[in-house]
Amino acid sequence: MTAEYKVHGDVAVITMSNPPVNGLGYATRVGITDGLAKALADAAVKAVVITGAGKAFSGGADIKEFGSPKALAEPNLLSVILALEASTKPLVAAIHSVCMGGGLELALGCHYRVAAPGTNVALPEVKLGLIPGAGGTQRLPRVLGVEAALNMIVSGEPVKSERLAGLPGQKLFDKMAASAESVLEEAIAFARDVAAKGGDLPLMRNLPCRHPQGDAYFQFAKNMVGGMSKNYPAPLKCVEAVQAATKMKFDEGMAFERQNFIGLMFTPESAALRHLFMAERAAGKIADVPDDTPQRAVKTVGVIGAGTMGGGISMNFLNAGIPVTILEMKQEALDRGVATIRKNYEAQVKKGKLKPEKYDERMALLKTTLSYDDLKDCDLIIEAVFEELGVKEKVFTQLDAVAKQGAILASNTSTLDVDKIAAFTKRPQDVIGMHFFSPANVMKLLEVVRGAKTGKDVLATVMSLAKKIKKTAVVSGVCDGFIGNRMIEQYSRQAGFLLDEGATPAQVDKAVEKFGFAMGPFRMGDLAGNDIGWAIRKRRSVEQPDMKYSRTADKLCELGRFGQKTGAGWYDYQAGKRDAIPSKLVEDMIAEHRKELGITPRKISDDEIVQRLVYALVNEGAHILEDGIASKASDIDMVYITGYGFPIFRGGPMHYASQQGLFNVVQAMQRFGRNPNDDASFWEPAGLIRKLAAEGKGFDQA
Ligand code: NAI
Secondary structure: OOEEEEEEOOEEEEEEOOOOOOOOOHHHHHHHHHHHHHHHHOOOOOEEEEEEOOOOOEOOOOHHHOOOHHHHOOOOHHHHHHHHHOOOOOEEEEEOOEEEOHHHHHHHOOOEEEEOOOOEEEOHHHHHOOOOOOOHHHHHHHHHOHHHHHHHHHHOOOEEHHHHHOOOOOOOOOEEOOOOOOHHHHHHHHHHHHHHHOOOOOOHHHOOOOOOOOHHHHHHHHHHHHOOOOOOOHHHHHHHHHHHHHHOOHHHHHHHHHHHHHHHHOOHHHHHHHHHHHHHHHHOOEOOEOOOOOOOOOOOEEEEOOOHHHHHHHHHHHHOOOOEEEEOOOHHHHHHHHHHHHHHHHHHHHOOOOOHHHHHHHHHOEEEEOOHHHHOOOOEEEEOOOOOHHHHHHHHHHHHHHOOOOOEEEEOOOOOOHHHHHHOOOOHHHEEEEEEOOOOOOOOEEEEEOOOOOOHHHHHHHHHHHHHOOOEEEEEOOOOOOOHHHHHHHHHHHHHHHHHHOOOHHHHHHHHHHHOOOOOHHHHHHHHOHHHHHHHHHHHHHHOOOOOOOOHHHHHHHOOOOEHHHOEOOEEOOOOOOOOEEOHHHHHHHHHHHHHHOOOOOOOOHHHHHHHHHHHHHHHHHHHHHOOOOOOHHHHHHHHHHHOOOOHHHOOHHHHHHHHOHHHHHHHHHHHHOOOOOOOOOOOOOHHHHHHHHOOOOHHHO
């Protein structure tokens, strides 16, 4: 049963019941129309109340039906709302907790609404690259006023019911209930009252809709969202749809809304946003670790190393109210680390992002120590010391000796073998990788590295802890670079080849930034420090001496041009400024290197630049799937969106490749493989890509 029907005296109650948020899936929609038909046929019933069971009125469309024919099967939401409007008996929505998207549109189709305080009310469709598609843009402005409604529709953000109830002249809520617990009872009483009074049943479609400034206001609103409309077309369509409500007859406005809703549904931008919405939820699901896997309690955290990462990692837990003890080798290092944390919080207070009393609360949760003994009661200990296996060995041996039974021992290593680290202890089941990204207090991504022996309860605990500290956690297997850095290495290699063949750093960066990346590879290198990649290449040259790569980046580092921190990198920088100024010296160095290689520079198109960089990610991503390092392509997309500035409206590298058509991707890879200045062996398309291309499928159908 996904909707229940019950008669309370002379009032029928239809209760949507489709956990977790009473999504309006097919069966629920049928349940509502069936319930309504029963109520209308029963002469003893004088009025009808619709409400939701459990923790929501309704969260809107049922995401389980996304993209399936069931989502549009009759009765679709529009038909359900038409049926409600046509009811000859008063219809009251009893709203509480969550009333969003289609759920709100359904409530807007009822004659009356009684709402509980604290209800989150929203039309969040814009976040999926859509506009509301069942009357939201036509009805909400009629009852809230054009501006308040448009703000909600364009932002997609929830607003509390009591705030909406306080808006002057609002007709959204006919009555505010005392509480979520009493809303049903109060709605039944309200329904009984209006039935007894008789008279016409109010319909929103009959209300006027206008803005005093008319088109001038809408022009202003269009200017506000116009800048982003190339990559995000939905907000502008939201404005147009609300404007239509002020200009057209109700049914024409509804048709305008529907047409634009369907048009947006087929845009690549909306497909990307819907993909990421699902990908984020899917990232938390691990096939062999069910949701009910027992978890360990994490009430106190230890962090070893108070450097760049240790400080940021600590802040995540302090922000979540979890006490942290940081351990270092020397008092000076501790003092420096704590001072950085303080400075970060102070900056937040100055910007008004953190209340001064919160600052004190957080700092009070922080303890420091030079002794491992002080970590013996910690439930989780995260190591963020130098990236050397020998140093990690020392740390984990000591941890094994002092940490309490059942403590989780995590490493923030970015390249080392987590299984080897686990083997330094007698409890490899308790060891896991927690790979944070810099700055660790800001970046959303957390790669959770599952070792060969990591316990399922340990994995489940860390995944749910990640949520608590507001990270997007993606599980990775053990390999060099895990998911994100293993892929970025191929991307960087391509960036180097492009320089050798005739591009400039600025041209490459601009092409990639035009594609939508937050930053191109060379500006990124200058920001992160070019010496990091240099160290990795030095190691690689020992491990894989045959790996082909451009030597330009090494030459840059040999000149001491590590990036912003040394005042010069791929670009020049003026003292105290971050603007990247193309460097004559670097361009000469690249030209000199081309000569040494005997390459005659050629003009390279922006399309080729973008394809080589992005498809390098895709091919390595496919190998990562084949190797079982990532369990699904959408996990790789989450890594790239949340950790590497990949454009959100493109949905991540794997989704983007699927949208381009994997057959076309294979063709492009083969073309790149024939370029003598590139690495032919790398461009052999991964077997998985070939297979999916042959079957006409994308990665999401693998
Ligand atoms: P860092 O050099 O800024 O900090 C390391 C800190 O560890 C130093 O303060 C040092 O005094 C301390 N330390 C070294 N040996 C120690 C020991 N035996 N006991 C206690 N403290 C010790 O290094 P960073 O950048 O914070 O990196 C730390 C770890 O995080 C490395 O494994 C690195 O690969 C990883 N990582 C770094 C990222 C970055 O962007 N910097 C990103 C993700 C991971």
